[in-house]
Amino acid sequence: MSLTSTAQRAPSSARFVTLGRRLRGPVAMGALCITPMLLWALAQPLSTRWTDPSVTLTNIAVLLALAGTSSFALNLVLGARLRVVERFFGGLDRMYGVHKMNGRVTFCLLLGHAVLITASRAVVSGASAAALFTGKAGWVVSFGVLALGFMTVAIVFTLYGRLNHEWFIYVQRSFGFIFLLAGLHVFMTSGTKASSPALTYYLAALSLAGLAAFAYRSLLGDVFIPRLRYNVLQVTELGDHSVREITMVPDGRRLSFTPGQFVFVTFGSSAMSKEFHALTLKPAGESEVMTFRPGAVANQYHPFSITSASSEPELRIAVKAVGDYTSALHWLEGGAEARIEGPYGAFSHLRIPNRRQVWLAGGIGITPFLSMARSLDAPGYLIDLYYGIEHDDQGYFLDELFAIGDRYTGLRVIPWRRDEQGFITADAVGRISGPIEEPDFLICGPPAMIDNLTRQLRAAGVTDSRIHFEKFGFA
Template structure:
């Protein structure tokens, strides 16, 4: 095994995550202010209910554009906040968007129905059949309601990922329909040339971000680097490492702890993308992922042929040394969650402690590498085996292994249950929140 010695910069005074989060909040607040100003410039109209509906619709349009930004996978945001957190924010903003648009529809219809003394349903039918763009808005709202329903926790657990993802793609159809509705009947959109220019720029920036982050950048990077499988190495009966080479990999901005969405372009698997972390720090020549068999897709990795073309989206994730705040580090891994932790160990400086939690010694992936690397880096390695209960990483046990844990950055990666338990232990031990960095196993590979 070859390791690359790296000189690490000192911890930054301002945390990158805080800067990115504050930037997103500021962008949303500033645009909310601009939308409010344009709304009042357009006038409230004769109906209070319709005015409330119009304002709700404008805020809904703003939230929809913000939604697109959150899932655009722009590197600057992703590397500072992380795809898992951005996706979580996208989910909660989505529920806010749903209620905002429902309020828009209800108040607008009531505002028109009340003076005409007709029923809510009759007014809805009247608007949909006589006013340009309203029928498109009804279809868009219906799609958003369906997407919101399947995104609820109880439904999400019962749907296959592929089914959920396919339904979720209709969000883009809803966005286009909502935008054309706004262009057709939005009084604020056409009140002034400034308002019209603002909304065109807003939607152009939102859709352009998605186009850039989800299509242009991945395609450009793959055309540039021409990734191929260079070796397939079984690590155990159910674990395999895939080595990947390509052109100019020293220019690929990947860091230890990050992951890619990998597509291996074989006849039966080219359509399937799986998130796997790098299990070794990028050295400018080779990328390595290590995966455990968990289904047909990962089982097929063992049978990949050398030379197979690879399409990789990424790198993604904020689980990197960019966010460290202390010179010394504690790394905690569970199961195959060791893969990004192993890569981080290769890149870290200062004194490190690695705790690897597995059921049995046979479940310890890459253990020989870890021992060699820990010795080379002057780090402590603790392999903890046994059943999940009693908790061998409870506060008392962790404090015994790492007495100065509160003075270290802590990186945690593993199954959700283990990760949650370790995070609770760290809080009980008084480790400051800004020193704790967690990667959920579902994105860790």
């Protein structure tokens, strides 16, 4: 087929506009965290803040606490998956990336606060410093010590524990209760807040927003979060039997979505429940020692890409068996209830003005592109879809994609077998698809694939405004 370009060149400012959209979330969070520090600085003359080493250390510690408390509250807001916040950050993957980084920053700020407070007391006497951790300093201090201790444990489990999805969710939910302890410490501690109503009101508003977001998502989600009910119509095993496409029909209102988006799903499956117990111990040497099992734990929503066309009456998702829950879907039966939350994500060919596009998929990363391909109907698109697979059994949906390419002449499907051709590279794409400066590139696959291709495309002169990808993960 002809690959004559119809690319609409973006203006030179497009890269900066895209960069601005990507940075506006982190910049806004930084401003919200700096604000209480400015209010603190305006509350009293700065000359009184640095009169001796103990006072100096205490005041620096207070600044860290103000920023840390603010960033902690904001992380609870990010964790609530509010649609308006997701759009502000440019997609759930970017929002969760900021959430992960901000969690680490929050911990460092609060740990720094504890270290400097201890040092400020040690300057006076060792006994004064020890009193902070023995309960002799009072309950107000103990609330802060307990909060930091629990936070340390939760951070270690999150970053270094081999947690399955269920355990990960429970650890994340613990942060709301940890923040409550930290809030008691903050607001019961005397200090600048007494002379600065603005600082008190600001911290109170931010803290209430964080606690409200935590309650909305983790405690009252079944009441307030809009979810749609579907029923499982069919479960189809594909390829090497590790991937299943689940077809569902609406029980009421139908989900409206843009091709490329994903949803969070939980299944009410009696067959899954019979196969799994609430708590299972595994022998040494396996990946998990203890795990809650799907079907026995209610209200666990897992993210899956939509594979159906946006015009279809049914909703389809594709699932690869890589963990407890996805493996358990082997027992999912027709007629089981599904609850759907979403859609989420900003990864779609329809959001890109340039109709000359290259789609790069790796493994199960084909799923958002499948929805896009099934939805193709507008004229003018010239798309090359590179589908990276390990071997022929993993070419899920390949026959259907070829059939779509036969009907829609603007789509060319290019299978890429890693065992024969190696990894997909920007150089290879340039040789096959023509000048690399013309198309927009959409990438979905393993994180290493996304990182490598993004780096290669940038090195080849492709601007960030023409590289689109979606990384997803909870950790």
